[in-house]
Amino acid sequence: MTVTATSVDQPDQLQPRTPPTGLGNRLARLIPAATAALCGAVLYFSFPPRTVWWLALPAFAGFAWVLRGRSWKAALGLGYLFGLGFLLPLLVWTGVEVGPGPWLALVAVEAVFVALAGVGVAAVSRLPAWPLWAAAIWTAGEAVRARVPFRGFPWGKIAFGQADGVFLPLAAVGGTPVLGFAVVLCGFGLYEAGRLVAEGRRTRAVRRGAAAAALLSVALPVAGAVAARPLVSDAAENGTATVAVIQGNVPRSGLEFNAQRRAVLDYHARETGKLAADIKAGKVPKPDFVLWPENSSDIDPFANADAAIVIDRAARAVGVPISVGGVVERDGKLFNEQILWDPAKGPTQTYDKRQIQPFGEYLPLRSVLGAINENWTSMVRQDFSRGTEPGVFDLDGAKVGLVTCYEAAFDWAVRSEVTDGAQLISVPSNNATFDRSEMTYQQLAMSRIRAVEHSRTVTVPVTSGVSAVIMPDGRITQKTGMFVPAYLVQKVPLRTSETPATRLGVLPEIALVLVAAGGLGWATGSGLRGRRAADV
Numbered sequence: 001m002t003v004t005a006t007s008v009d010q011p012d013q014l015q016p017r018t019p020p021t022g023l024g025n026r027l028a029r030l031i032p033a034a035t036a037a038l039c040g041a042v043l044y045f046s047f048p049p050r051t052v053w054w055l056a057l058p059a060f061a062g063f064a065w066v067l068r069g070r071s072w073k074a075a076l077g078l079g080y081l082f083g084l085g086f087l088l089p090l091l092v093w094t095g096v097e098v099g100p101g102p103w104l105a106l107v108a109v110e111a112v113f114v115a116l117a118g119v120g121v122a123a124v125s126r127l128p129a130w131p132l133w134a135a136a137i138w139t140a141g142e143a144v145r146a147r148v149p150f151r152g153f154p155w156g157k158i159a160f161g162q163a164d165g166v167f168l169p170l171a172a173v174g175g176t177p178v179l180g181f182a183v184v185l186c187g188f189g190l191y192e193a194g195r196l197v198a199e200g201r202r203t204r205a206v207r208r209g210a211a212a213a214a215l216l217s218v219a220l221p222v223a224g225a226v227a228a229r230p231l232v233s234d235a236a237e238n239g240t241a242t243v244a245v246i247q248g249n250v251p252r253s254g255l256e257f258n259a260q261r262r263a264v265l266d267y268h269a270r271e272t273g274k275l276a277a278d279i280k281a282g283k284v285p286k287p288d289f290v291l292w293p294e295n296s297s298d299i300d301p302f303a304n305a306d307a308a309i310v311i312d313r314a315a316r317a318v319g320v321p322i323s324v325g326g327v328v329e330r331d332g333k334l335f336n337e338q339i340l341w342d343p344a345k346g347p348t349q350t351y352d353k354r355q356i357q358p359f360g361e362y363l364p365l366r367s368v369l370g371a372i373n374e375n376w377t378s379m380v381r382q383d384f385s386r387g388t389e390p391g392v393f394d395l396d397g398a399k400v401g402l403v404t405c406y407e408a409a410f411d412w413a414v415r416s417e418v419t420d421g422a423q424l425i426s427v428p429s430n431n432a433t434f435d436r437s438e439m440t441y442q443q444l445a446m447s448r449i450r451a452v453e454h455s456r457t458v459t460v461p462v463t464s465g466v467s468a469v470i471m472p473d474g475r476i477t478q479k480t481g482m483f484v485p486a487y488l489v490q491k492v493p494l495r496t497s498e499t500p501a502t503r504l505g506v507l508p509e510i511a512l513v514l515v516a517a518g519g520l521g522w523a524t525g526s527g528l529r530g531r532r533a534a535d536v
Contacts, residue, residue, distance in 0.1 A: 004135075032066040036078040039063045040085020046161045047090060049441035053165035056158060060187025061194070064134070066230040067118055068125040068195075079118020081112030090156050092438035098379070102359065110145065110153060117141030124519040127526070130215040131188035133519025139181045140516040143286040143509050146410065150358040155407045155442070158183050159233065163448040167221060168474055169228035171453040174508030175411055175501040179449070181512055182221035189217025221339060231500070232452055236421055236493035241398040244287035245459050245488040246271050247467040247480050248296060250432045264298040264463065265307055269314040270486045276317040282487045289395040290315075290322040293461040294405050295430040297326035301339065301347075308346075315343040321395055323402070323430045333385040336361060338402045340393045352393025353404040355413050356384045360406075398423055398494055401456075405429040408446045411506070418454045418502050423494040425450065425458045432464040436482055442468050448474045453501045457492040 037485065039062035046055035066078050087107045120137035124130050146154035158180035161517040162168055167186075170179045192214040200206050248268030257426030272290060279286045301307040301324070315322045321342045321442075328337040328350075337355035358364050362383035370377040389401035401417025401424070408427050417425060427447050431440040444466055451470045458470040465482035469490045480486040501508075 032074075032078060033081055035062055036066045036081040037085035039066070039085075040082040041089065043082075043086045043161075044089045047156075047438075047442060048161070048163065048445040049438055051164045053162050056161060056183050057187040057190055060184050061191035063118075064121070064125070064131075064188045064191035065195075069124045069190075070122040072122065073121045075122035076115050079115035079121075079518045080111050082118060083114030087111055087156060090438075090442075093434045093439035096435050096437055097433055103218075106153075109149070110156070113145040117310070120516065120520055123523040125398060126520060127185065127523055128209060129217075131185055131192055131214070131217040133212045133516065133523075134188050135181050135185035135217075136512045136515035136519060138184045139177050139509070140513045142180060143513055150364050151355065152410070154411075157409075160442065160446050163445040163474060167225045168449070168452055169225050169232050170221070171225070171449050171454060172231040172499040172501050173228050174504060175415075175453050176449065177509040177512055178501070179409075182224060185217050186221045187512075189214050189221075193218060200300070217265075231455070232473045232476055233455065234457075234473045234475070234493055236495070238494040238496050240491050240493055241289070241396075241490045242285055242287045242425065242489065243388050243424070243459055243469070244275055244290045244462040245467050245469060246275070246290060246292050246296070247290075247462060247465055247484070247486045247488075248272075249483060249485045250464050262299055262310070264296060265310055267312045267485065268292050268296040268463075271321070271487055272314040273317055274485075275487045275489070276314075276319070279318065287318070287320055287401070287489055288398060289320050290318055291323055291400075291426050291428065291459055291461045293430055293463045293467070294323045294325040294338075294428040295327065295463060296428075296461075297324050297339075299326075300328050301326055302328055302330075311341050312343075312346060315341050319343055321348075323393060323395070323400070323426065323428070325404070325430070334382050335387065336384055336404060337387075338391060338393075338404065339462075340395070349393050351389075351404075352387025353384070353395070353407065354387045355407040355410050356386055390416045392417055392420045392422050401425045403427045403450075405431075405443070408443060408450060411509075414450050414454065415505055417500060418456060418498070421496075422456065423496055424492065425454070425456045426475060427458060427460045429460065429462045430464075431462055440482065444468060444476075444479075448476065453499065455495055455499050455502075457495070459492075523524050 010247040018437060039059045042055050043059035046053050063082055067075050087110050091107055094104060094106055117138050121134040127133055141199060142157050146152040157176050159176035162179055162183060167179055167182050170182050196211050196214055246268055248271045251263045278284045297307055297311060299307045301311055305341055311324055321340055324339045324341050326337055326339055328335045338351040339347050340349040342348050356362055363369065363377060363380040366377055393400045399421050401422025403414050403425055430441065444460060447458045447460050448470050451472050452474045455472045457472055460468045465480050468476050468479035469488055470476055472493065472495060478488045
């Protein structure tokens, strides 16, 4: 067997694949397209509520197979098919109550970002150590998708499918960008290792540089995850707090969950009353504070005296402060607000949601959409306004950072609470509009990633479930069912140390984007030099 040191493909391999001819070959051309869509579907199955996180690896290995050496046009189409295979089933919950139109439109737009990443992967697929450049390009695509359009939509980040995986500790190293990068790098590396083995059997030659790069692409993410394990801990650093999470349920699922005036508020007050009775009976310990979900007060307690009375009675019954989610109008503006309600003082602190949901809490392009279909604008009659400051409530000495529902998908929205002093994170949510879809499990997985990323306990109070308590190591210690009233009470650790991910913030993501840019620049330069040489 011949051993060579180079890891660069021969010049003749840089030529585009020869288009097949004949009926059989035309049918064979469909194989890459079908494989791309299938690999996207396999990637979807790696996401919650399933725990087969490892499916992401063969998904990206197959994606690498269909993209390697393709022209940019072919890569664009194959990347789009991969995106459709992944995002169509992942985001089907967006059409639960509003029909397939918004779901299909959202997927059609988001898949464009995947397609463009596919073009980049194909462009660098002939470079030495190409899995590194290709994984960085995927991460750069996620970075863009998390910011545009309409301030981004990070749902479907690869990291969010890894809450049960071996790579999870890497979230504490560099957040979701590093965790996702490691998974994609390992998948691409597996394909490259397999390709080189097949090539070696065919040619009886081993290219040592390429083989080393492939093995490192697989080994380094795994080794990094093992090395990062000491960063993951659920030990208390600043004492403990006993927290109660209330899930009051809703009278009905869907967009009309709050159609019956004050029903949602009454449900949560009633469940808090049950908690108070059980505390008095000695069945559960008295919590230091109580956390209600987003929209748990379906009417403004500042504008409706009866709502304020209900909340005040609930706080007095349990004898500790309650963080209440409400829709509040102030100075003609609408806010999705968390209100800290003290049993003796009433409302003392507030937090206004900063990352509001397009087409759910505000309507971009309202005049354009209204001209197309007036019913679309009626679903969001008044746009919510954005908050401007982080929300960290001081609850009996414990500092609780508020990350309201959709905000959990955004790196900056969670990190800002920790850097502002949060010792514990709460993610109050309202998923009643999405019925029993996978959405609530996908969002719960995000909270598990955030727990490890910032080494904080994360509580998830949800109107209709699934509510949960998550330890700083990502373990769910208690959770509820869906569409049932329930409460959770647990003593949890308070922590103040910062992980590398917390300290570094966006820097790892910037570094990976620069790596992606470097790979694309190298590939473009190599392509230009190759074409010039061919012209001589």
